[in-house]
Amino acid sequence: MTSLVQRGLLLLALVVALAAAVACEDGGGEPTPEASPTVLAAVAVPYPLAIVDTVGREVTIEAQPQRIASLSPAATEILFAIGAGDQVIAVDMFSNYPQEATSRQQLDAYEPNLEAIAGVEPDLVLLFYDPGELAASLGRLGITTAVLGSVEETPESVEAVFDQIRLLGQVTDHMQEAEELVADMQDGVDAIEEALADVEQGPRVFHEVDATLYTAAPDSFVGGLYKILKAQNIAAGADQPFPQLTQEVIIERDPEVIILADGAYGESPDTVKARPGWGSISAVRNDRIFVIDPDIVSRPGPRCVDALEALAGFLYPQRFE
Amino acid sequence: MKLFGSAARAEPLPEAAFSALLGRALWPRLALGLGVLLGVALLAAAIGPVAIPADAVARIVLSRLPGVSLADSLPQSWQDIVWEIRLPRVVIAGLVGATLAFSGATYQAVFRNPLADPYLIGVAAGAGLGATAVIVSPLDYTVGGLSLVPLAAFAGALTAVGLAYALARVGRTVPTVTLILAGVAISSIATSATSFLMINHNERVLTTLTWLLGGFNLSEWSKLWWVLPYMLPAAAVVLLYGRILNVLQLDEEQAQQLGVNVERVKLLLLGAASLATAAAVSVSGIIGFVGLIIPHAVRLLWGPDYRQLLPMSMVLGGVFLILADLLARTVNSPSEVPVGIITAFCGAPFFLYLLRVRQRAVF
């Protein structure tokens, strides 16, 4: 993700320099009072904007997008959070936050229907996952498409989320709100990291994605959150981001905290305690089993810091009230 | 004592054939088989992704006897792992393997078709649809203490078989070829419906696929009671009819002329095998190849007589699936590999081997 932003910044700087050189007679835009480290803030007319998306495609955004189709729940959350909600006209079926987003027209992100997307007449389509040439097909229809992250390459860190927020801020010309949001989130992360500065090793955690014992390994997004919290993920050593663990491994690795992301399917601390053979697990004995909303831990969006704070509270109850 | 009998014959005296037929050859083989089964079960209980020494395992198991407590010094997690996790897994895998094997043998006998397996007339497809429907629905997995997924799988399996049977019936007879066609049709519909549900609820795809590919990761002692009440009576019925199954291997007309009530026997045996398979599948998911390969392996080793084919298939099926499950939980630790993948890997080489020995008739 960082390379994208770097390249985006470079290209932008180039374009801006050119535009400034060509249009210096026009007097440019309003002078920005504070000296911002980023070139972007000084720019009054950010379009046309050239970016490179996560699958390496160069995308040119001609003008401020007014009809965005967001097929990425995370991108939807970010857009609304930075004030670009009015520019969003269609979302995918899983974009359920904020409430306002659900009033937009719905599209399918996993089995995208080209006609349906084109029918909405978007001027920008955001995908988090390209199921085979969708971006290319949309491009042939003249629709600007950007792929922000893919199923295999979900941003692995909160840093990457910040980059995405900034990118979307540029793209929609809400850079200021984007920076404010990032600053806010950064403060939240800093606060947590500070509070945990003296911790060498956090508690052992088992993050249950599903009652068939699928979990999130360290190289998944939520695994990244646990890394920030210095927790010991008992799924360490697995060869994929979402492995299914054998029961005996879970018992032997003895998690001290169990986080349930499958509360919606009927799992609860009580059902976990009732599982035969789990009685000796520390988390069960000490009643440290918690339920968390799966949306906030798995979406690389504005609420991931809320997730971080919630998890911090579960893992370190004394430090975070 | 003939352990490995009828495979290769020179010109042995008919007297030997006589005593073989009086069933004397079966008991030593069965005893050996059961011994192997027990050994494999203990082995599987002693091995796992968590390294527990064999003597600890033995102490934990023995301490289950009343008045015996040799395991007090061992960590509770080890005791839990051995008794609550591994042993139920091993026992259930053994039972499911035995069930799939004798059901497969029964299906092959009734349909007189070497390619028949217990899923031929819809058990797997129906179970898959039932389980998927529950997994993707907003229903909880457990309602009032009752696990919905296995229940739905069981119901789906029986519905599919019942439909196939009803469709294939012509008056009072059910021609076997028609039954196969009906079963294939029902299975296609069920499989398509299952795929449709999966695609439309792709956030549950991983869970659904894991169930469909089969596994024993969530085994617990209570699940034993989902299988046993169906498997034991079904096995008893099928074993009783061993000799009649031999007679069925002539065509149906000859069997009838020899006094066998062919339609009734077909219904009874298919019904028993389907019921037991439905129960097994509801607990373990859809594990392929066991029901198909094991009866053939037994035939290759010991001949086609169903009086020995059925019990030896049960034993060999249990051994096979226990070993496959052992691989499933150790080969990619800490991850669990769906056991259906392991059995499938064994299936292909076996078929190739079967092709090569086809010269000698085994069916």
Place this chain on the structure above:
Amino acid sequence: MLEIRDLTVAYGELVALRQVSLSLGAGELLGVVGPNGSGKSTLIRAITRLVRPLGGDIHLDGKEAGRLSQRELARWAAVVPQNPYLPAAFTVLEVALMGRTPHLGLLQSEGRADLAVVRRALEQTDTWRLASRRMGELSGGERQRVVVARALAQGTPLLLLDEPTAHLDMGHQAAVFDLVRQLCRREGKGVLAAIHDLSLAGQYCDRLVMLNEGRIVGEGEPQEVLSPQLLASIYGTRVSVFPHPLTGRPVVTPMSEAARPGLEAKGSVGTLGS
């Protein structure tokens, strides 16, 4: 022993037997002859209830066959079918033992007595020496003799044979029919045999019934039924019938074109009708 009255059997639209009546007593060897498709096999299948008759009835020793269970029926009548499917992997002994099925209860296995009966049956058909061989390894003729042995092992008073010697060489044909006739004379079995070889039928059978298109067109002693006129009209070809030099029983051969000019001169063939 076997009484058939006005039996009518149809397969859907096709009527295979029309109002067929015949009777068979103990110790009798009754031959059923007729061209292909005349209903010989259907007759046998009807007796063992593989097809349900549209009309008429069948009585076995006075009892209505329709009321007997499949098992009881199998203890009454054993069948040697025409081209039976035989599983390749089972041995001769195993297949022959299947003949004991009607006598065994569900929980029972074959015992020494059953094995003795089967052994005798296999010896009688000269297949005892093949007992350990698998069916797949045998020739067509050997397989057919095993099926005969199985029917004998069934130990029934009535034997129904459907072309029992179709694949057998001359020697074995004679052996089988000698055996069958012995069983009739010495053990009082009643045998109904569908035979397409008319000479064979003529040599061995006590009585003949000739079927054509589902109807009986001739009944009685072989000399009566195997008349050239009847045969020519039924089979549509000229035949020559003459008595066997030793037994006096009719021998039937088709007549080649070349022999026709000497027809009237020989006198052994009557005028050939239409």
